[in-house]
Amino acid sequence: MSRVVQDGVTFVELREEHLDDVMAIELEAYPEPWTAGLFRDEIRNGCSFFYVLLKDSEVVGYGGFWLVLDEAHITSVTVRDGYRGRGLGKRLVAFLLRLAGELGARTATLEVRASNIRAQGLYLGLGFSVVGVRAGYYPKSGEDAIVMLKELGGSRGEGEPQDGERSFPCEEM
Numbered sequence: 591m592s593r594v595v596q597d598g599v600t601f602v603e604l605r606e607e608h609l610d611d612v613m614a615i616e617l618e619a620y621p622e623p624w625t626a627g628l629f630r631d632e633i634r635n636g637c638s639f640f641y642v643l644l645k646d647s648e649v650v651g652y653g654g655f656w657l658v659l660d661e662a663h664i665t666s667v668t669v670r671d672g673y674r675g676r677g678l679g680k681r682l683v684a685f686l687l688r689l690a691g692e693l694g695a696r697t698a699t700l701e702v703r704a705s706n707i708r709a710q711g712l713y714l715g716l717g718f719s720v721v722g723v724r725a726g727y728y729p730k731s732g733e734d735a736i737v738m739l740k741e742l743g744g745s746r747g748e749g750e751p752q753d754g755e756r757s758f759p760c761e762e763m
């Protein structure tokens with residue numbers, strides 16, 4: 591699924607041409623931002639499903655997950671400053687969860703900064719619960735990460751691979 595149009599926004603698989611916009615958002619959004627190289631790894635990584643969110647052809651957010659065995663591990667959820675608080679973050683995560691479920695994931699997991707109450711509110715509202723804490727997870731600040739999980743009810747890993755399932759393990763980068 592490389593492009594999905596949905597109520598005025600479009601989800602498109604991350605490509606090289608998006609990286610300047612993505613990096614501008616990333617540098618504004620995070621105290622410990624990813625590098626362009628890390629986003630390039632997501633493009634190449636066969637187990638990564640990473641999408642940008644376009645509104646009127648402008649990149650206003652992005653997010654993705656790694657599908658490893660039956661777990662979708664969400665690696666990023668980001669909305670451009672100025673577009674926050676309009677429901678785009680919720681739509682982005684809902685899109686990722688639906689895709690992960692369609693691919694057969696049984697669970698979705700993520701880490702979020704202990705101080706990031708806004709993002710935690712978003713995830714709790716979408717049915718995630720807190721399942722643990724990784725002490726000192728963020729290297730620069732030493733801040734704890736809250737680990738959250740949502741059951742998706744997929745069937746990946748049971749029996750023969752279904753259409754659309756990628757082979758195990760993840761393809762090499």
Ligand SMILES: CC(C)(COP(=O)(O)OP(=O)(O)OC[C@H]1O[C@@H](n2cnc3c(N)ncnc32)[C@H](O)[C@@H]1OP(=O)(O)O)[C@@H](O)C(=O)NCCC(=O)NCCS
Pocket residue numbers: 619620667668669670673674675676677678679680681701702703706707708709711712713715
């Ligand atoms: C976290 C982030 C993705 C949320 O995106 P958003 O588009 O602003 O979120 P939405 O407008 O869809 O709001 C979704 C939910 O978030 C929660 N939320 C939004 N703003 C909030 C606030 N100021 N305080 C607490 N919760 C808040 C609410 O639960 C809201 O649901 P509701 O509107 O039904 O009450 C966005 O703020 C962002 O990109 N932040 C910087 C990067 C980041 O922290 N990413 C998360 C890393 S784990």
